[in-house]
Amino acid sequence: xxxxxxxxxxxxxxxxxxxxxxxxxxxxxxxxxxxxxxxxxxxxxxxxxxxxxxxxxxxxxxxxxxxxxxxxxxxxxx
Amino acid sequence: xxxxxxxxxxxxxxxxxxxxxxxxxxxxxxxxxxxxxxxxxxxxxxxxxxxxxxxxxxxxxxxxxxxxxxxxxxxxxxxxxxxxxxxxxxxxxxxxxxxxxxxxxxxxxxxxxxxxxxxxxxxxxxxxxxxxxxxxxxxxxxxxxxxxxxxxxxxxxxxxxxxxxxxxxxxxxxxxxxxxxxxxxxxxxxxxxxxxxxxxxxxxxxxxxxxxxxxxxxxxxxxxxxxxxxxxxxxxxxxxxxxxxxxxxxxxxxxxxxxxxxxxxxxxxxxxxxxxxxxxxxxxxxxxxxxxxxxxxxxxxxxxxxxxxxxxxxxxxxxxxxxxxxxxxxxxxxxxxxxxxxxxxxxx
Numbered sequence: 181x182x183x184x185x186x187x188x189x190x191x192x193x194x195x196x197x198x199x200x201x202x203x204x205x206x207x208x209x210x211x212x213x214x215x216x217x218x219x220x221x222x223x224x225x226x227x228x229x230x231x232x233x234x235x236x237x238x239x240x241x242x243x244x245x246x247x248x249x250x251x252x253x254x255x256x257x258x
Numbered sequence: 259x260x261x262x263x264x265x266x267x268x269x270x271x272x273x274x275x276x277x278x279x280x281x282x283x284x285x286x287x288x289x290x291x292x293x294x295x296x297x298x299x300x301x302x303x304x305x306x307x308x309x310x311x312x313x314x315x316x317x318x319x320x321x322x323x324x325x326x327x328x329x330x331x332x333x334x335x336x337x338x339x340x341x342x343x344x345x346x347x348x349x350x351x352x353x354x355x356x357x358x359x360x361x362x363x364x365x366x367x368x369x370x371x372x373x374x375x376x377x378x379x380x381x382x383x384x385x386x387x388x389x390x391x392x393x394x395x396x397x398x399x400x401x402x403x404x405x406x407x408x409x410x411x412x413x414x415x416x417x418x419x420x421x422x423x424x425x426x427x428x429x430x431x432x433x434x435x436x437x438x439x440x441x442x443x444x445x446x447x448x449x450x451x452x453x454x455x456x457x458x459x460x461x462x463x464x465x466x467x468x469x470x471x472x473x474x475x476x477x478x479x480x481x482x483x484x485x486x487x488x489x490x491x492x493x494x495x496x497x498x499x500x501x502x503x504x505x506x507x508x509x510x511x512x513x514x515x516x517x518x519x520x521x522x523x524x525x526x527x528x529x530x531x532x533x534x535x536x537x538x539x540x541x542x543x544x545x546x547x548x549x550x551x552x553x554x555x556x557x558x559x560x561x562x563x564x565x566x567x568x569x570x571x572x573x574x575x576x577x578x579x580x581x582x583x584x585x586x587x588x589x590x591x592x593x594x595x596x597x598x599x600x601x602x603x604x605x606x
Contacts, residue, residue, distance in 0.1 A: 223288055
């Protein structure tokens with residue numbers, strides 16, 4: 181949903197990634213903030229403190245990468 | 259469309275059963291819900307998006323099932339190596355020593371039953387013994403090959419070797435008559451290894467088997483002692499009126515030997531215990547043969563009387579021969595010592 185349909189995971193890939201993130205302690209399970217009475221088994225996940233730090237560090241790295249790219253591209257070419 | 263969606267949901271649930279149990283227990287229910295919702299959304303858009311979703315799921319699942327099995331394998335290896343570090347360096351515990359002693363006790367009992375002329379085929383006690391030993395070996399492999407498992411491996415090899423040339427005329431197993439055994443007797447042993455491999459999904463127990471012998475060569479001597487036990491407990495062609503008493507006493511001595519062996523921390527103490535057990539059992543065996551007139555039993559001419567030292571010479575000779583057989587693994591210990599000393603800096 182967040183990627184606007186550009187990235188589509190199969191459930192196998194999605195839950196494989198969730199398993200790894202849970203094991204690394206980057207995310208944790210929480211109660212579903214919008215529980216559906218018919219889906220008792222549905223779980224929600226949220227970032228842990230460690231995961232949040234890693235996401236922030238990754239965002240900083242990407243920002244720096246974009247900033248470097250913007251500096252390298254002349255204004256006239258845009 | 260709803261029927262089709264229900265069928266592919268059922269099919270999806272079946273595919274999820276191929277995942278490792280830990281993963282399945284944790285995520286399968288969630289995955290079913292997510293798949294069901296995705297399938298309904300795709301179904302609302304049309305048949306083609308639904309087919310695309312199914313193909314994507316099939317591709318994703320096949321790769322991820324394999325990946326999760328590899329992950330499970332790594333996890334088990336790590337867990338087994340961690341458990342191995344906890345194992346004490348000295349002798350085994352009281353209960354582990356008893357478990358390791360059990361095959362020797364069972365073979366003695368099976369041999370006594372076979373000699374007792376009971377109203378069933380004399381092969382059944384031996385085959386029951388083999389089945390129990392293989393179960394013990396399987397459990398040992400599943401538990402990462404603890405020290406007592408060498409006893410079960412030794413006995414399973416000795417038994418399969420013994421029976422690979424065995425005639426069992428009239429024996430029926432599950433309706434099949436088997437008159438002669440050759441390679442077939444090795445199949446259950448191979449199956450035990452195969453099941454252990456599937457059960458643990460790890461080569462760690464097999465590596466631990468080799469590593470254990472490399473670290474302490476006396477465990478290979480214990481395996482060879484199974485062969486010695488077989489030779490001394492079988493009392494072949496012996497029809498002494500008190501045969502069962504001799505067999506019971508020999509079984510007891512051999513069991514005590516193995517029990518003390520497994521509880522001993524020192525390699526040399528283990529060597530002495532094995533030799534002592536062998537000598538005592540050999541003396542018992544000699545007494546049984548010396549006090550029974552085999553020539554009279556079989557209707558043969560009487561044997562000339564033997565001087566008193568003949569039996570003593572026999573005990574000494576057999577002890578030297580069997581000690582050589584039992585303790586050749588000492589060479590492994592010597593090689594290990596040389597390899598280790600080369601690996602340490604500053605040592606010759």
